[in-house]
Amino acid sequence: MKKLITIFLLLASFLYASPAFAYPIIQGYPLSDNLSGYKHLDGLNRISVRQTDVTTKPNNTSKSNIGKISLTEKEIDLLSRLVRAEAETEPYEGKIAVACVVLNRVESSKFPKTIREVIYARGQFQPVQNGEINKPADEESIKAVKAALTEQRNLAPGALFFYNPDIATSRWLDTRTTTMVIGQHVFKK
Numbered sequence: 001m002k003k004l005i006t007i008f009l010l011l012a013s014f015l016y017a018s019p020a021f022a023y024p025i026i027q028g029y030p031l032s033d034n035l036s037g038y039k040h041l042d043g044l045n046r047i048s049v050r051q052t053d054v055t056t057k058p059n060n061t062s063k064s065n066i067g068k069i070s071l072t073e074k075e076i077d078l079l080s081r082l083v084r085a086e087a088e089t090e091p092y093e094g095k096i097a098v099a100c101v102v103l104n105r106v107e108s109s110k111f112p113k114t115i116r117e118v119i120y121a122r123g124q125f126q127p128v129q130n131g132e133i134n135k136p137a138d139e140e141s142i143k144a145v146k147a148a149l150t151e152q153r154n155l156a157p158g159a160l161f162f163y164n165p166d167i168a169t170s171r172w173l174d175t176r177t178t179t180m181v182i183g184q185h186v187f188k189k
Contacts (some may be wrong), residue, residue, distance in 0.1 A: 042168065071149065075115040080137030080145045082119055085127030086162075087185065088138070093155065094182040095144035100156035103148060108160060156180065159187035 071079070080098055087095045105111040105118045112118050120128055127133040137145075144188050148155065156179065164184045176188035 014044040018081060066125050076142075076145055076149075077137065078119060078133075079115055080142045081133055081135065082125060082127060083134035083144055084141035085135065085188045086125065087141070087144075087183075088182040090185060092140060092144060094147050095141055096152050097156040097159065097180070097182050097185070097187055098162060099145045099148035100153065101159050103153070104156065104160055106160065110127055110161070155186050161188040162186065163188075 007146070037089060059065055079102055082102065083095050086116050087098045102115060102176070106113060106115060119125060123129075124132070159179045161173055162185045163174065165174070165186055166184060173186070173188050179187045179189050183186070
């Protein structure tokens with residue numbers, strides 16, 4: 001019964017929520033619907049985290065590897081600044097999930113192949129448009145990015161988008177599959 005009430009309230013909030021800002025899809029980067037097989041949601045607002053194999057370079061280099069992605073210190077800093085700008089008031093897990101969304105995009109064949117290209121793709125992230133991306137990252141955002149690069153890499157499996165439905169001005173993400181909700185952010189694939 002609790003689940004039914006929660007689902008009803010969630011649906012009602014989408015129908016009667018104020019318009020919200022969402023990031024538009026730009027031509028050439030269509031959504032991917034082939035990200036199935038993830039065990040990502042065990043009921044509303046509960047997230048299951050899987051361990052993942054992580055390969056790291058020796059300490060004498062400035063790169064970290066996750067699967068096929070290799071990040072420089074500059075890329076880690078850029079991603080940390082985006083996490084701070086997008087999720088400064090969100091819980092720690094929400095910060096990790098925002099970093100995972102960017103990493104998921106880099107791994108997806110539907111998006112650019114580098115952190116910089118994903119973050120600076122036209123119209124994708126509000127902090128790029130309003131200059132918040134240029135402010136330094138805080139310690140918690142840096143820690144969240146490092147967690148997303150290691151033990152919590154699969155916190156947001158399959159999620160390619162996130163938004164706050166309470167402030168979004170476009171509702172196109174409402175039609176996408178929700179993978180999880182953390183704090184004010186709804187994560188979608």
